Amino acid sequence: MGTHTIIFTPTGLQATAEDGETVYEVGLKAGVDIQSICGGKGLCNRCQIEIDRGKHAKFKMDVTEDNYSKLSPTEKKAIHDGELPKGRRLSCRTKVRGNLVIDIPADSRERETSIQKKSTKFETKLNPAIRLYMVQLPIPTLEDNPSDGEALVKMLHDEHGLFVSPSHRMLIKLQGILRPSENKRTVIAVVRDGQVIIDVWPPSPFDLxxxxxxxxxxxxxxxxxxxxxxxxxxxxxxxxxxxxxxxxxxxxxxxxxxxxxxxxxxxxxxxxxxxxxxxxxxxxxxxxxxxxxxxxxxxxxxxxxxxxxxxxxxxxxxxxxxxxxxxxxxxxxxxxxxxxxxxxxxxxxxxxxxxxxxxxxxxxxQIERMKGSSVLLVDIGTNAEIVLSHNGKVVAASSPTG
Structure with a gap:
């Protein structure tokens, strides 16, 4: 009985709850963004939460099943109907009996947190590990009748200078591509690291x-x-x-x-x-x-x-x-x-x-720039890393920032 502490993640917002209050009611008072188009009446099944059981040293909590109510009839029906995934609860039907750590899944949040992390372009030589090679295999005859896999490996060597080995999955798929179009026998080989044929496609405009x-x-x-x-x-x-x-x-x-x-x-x-x-x-x-x-x-x-x-x-x-x-x-x-x-x-x-x-x-x-006499690379995030290059020697260190 009495009051309990509720931690909502991923925001870290902390709220106080009276014994018997629903998680939805607690979240509403605390300004936690939980979806609910029915206003917490147990009709829409959108206010889903996940209760994080276990010891939480950071919050000095030990969350057990005794800290919240058992599944309600509404939740059991939602589970039966496939509307409430395993491990989730409805916040409007979950009553507080003790301290809780509650995670609000992304699909249950009313408003998403905005995180800005845009990429920056710079010039570099394109050298992907996976490449596409289009080859036309010869039509087999009684005198010259290699297997499909052998023919593909040979053509990749003769036309592109590759020494490759086929994968089992590719060989099975290759047969299905070649047989319906025996007279064309054109395929696109997907090659990893110039060594292994990992896939084959029929001729197509698709990119990797x-x-x-x-x-x-x-x-x-x-x-x-x-x-x-x-x-x-x-x-x-x-x-x-x-x-x-x-x-x-x-x-x-x-x-x-x-x-x-x-x-x-x-x-x-x-x-x-x-x-x-x-x-x-x-x-x-x-x-x-x-x-x-x-x-x-x-x-x-x-x-x-x-x-x-x-x-x-x-x-x-x-x-x-x-x-x-x-x-x-x-x-x-x-x-x-x-x-x-x-x-x-x-x-x-x-x-x-x-x-x-x-x-x-x-x-x-930044490796070319780091070849200077003294260059410092700094990455500041939740943790910070620094890399110092000085006269050909490179050292690195890290530290929490918060």
Whole structure:
């Protein structure tokens, strides 16, 4: 009984609730933007929330099932009808029984937070990892009858100087493209790193696309590029949903330390957000399933580790040992990002315990300027990194900014 403290994320807004008040009522008084076209009457099913159970060192809370009411008949019906996803509650039907940490999903917010993060163009040589090659295969005869795969590999070598190997998926698809048009036998080979044929297309005007993702502590930025022309065609930014587990990196590591399986929650949160951003980009650009095949990601070491599924707990204490430091290539299917199985996600190398892939990328873009006698590169975000180049020697350091 009495009053309880309610924390709303990702905004971090704190409110006081009377025992028995609904989360919707508390949010309304506190100015939290929760959608509801029925005014909290339990009719529209739009005021959805997620209750973050577990220990929250930052807020000095331990949120359990006893801190809120059980599912109401309205919520049970919404779940049965497929209108309330698993793990969510209706704020207008959830009563407060104790301290709570409440996340407002993006699709339940009345007004979106505006984050400005525009890209800046600069001249560079276009050299994508994936390229398209159009070849016409010879018509097989009794005297010269190579397999489809052999014929494609040979033509790519003879016409483009490539030494490639075919993938199993590509070979199966190639047969389906060639057989209906035996007399034409023209295909487009999609080749990665000049070595592996990852896909084949029938002749078409389609281009390949790639994405660059900056996974920041506070926001995530997605940029999509046409890999044929090098032109940026789409960009968007969203808040990092991990904020509900802690505003800064160390508080998120602390959450993992204090909650068994906490790293799984943080990994799922970041991947879900990125999957939604990619899906929106693909929809707006009207891309086919196999057109977005290359994704490059950067981020600080903790964001990097959580995205790939590595536990960052060692980065919470000295000597801040990394699980992995080098460049990483991961089949997109392993990350559940909604991309083609032929897509690949790559992550820039990390520099040190708290100097990450985002700093590596920033240094790469300015590497010619950094060759001067004394040059300082500064990246100020939720965390700050500096890179100092002096007479051929380069050193880097990082620090929280808040």
């Amino acid at each position: 696309y790639g994405a660059a993702i900056d996974i920041g502590s506070t926001s995530i930025a997605l940029y999509v590029f046409n890999l044929t022309t090098g032109e940026p065609v789409y960009e968007t930014v969203a808040m990092n949903p991990q904020i509900r587990f802690g505003e800064d990196l160390m508080s998120r590591v602390s959450y993992i330390m204090m909650n068994k399986g906490g790293e799984v929650k943080l990994t799922a949160a970041i991947r879900t957000q990125i999957r939604e951003m990619i899906a929106e980009a693909v929809k707006i650009l009207e891309l086919g399933d196999n057109q977005l095949l290359d994704v490059i990601c950067v981020g600080n070491p903790i964001m990097h580790h959580l995205f790939i599924g590595a536990n960052p707990i060692e980065l919470g204490v000295a000597p801040f040992t990394l699980a992995i430091k080098d460049w990483v290539d991961i089949p997109a299917g392993q990350l559940d990002l909604g991309l083609s199985d032929m897509a690949q996600v790559s992550l820039f190398p990390l520099i040190g315990g708290h100097v990450g892939a985002d700093t590596s990328a920033a240094y790469l873009t």
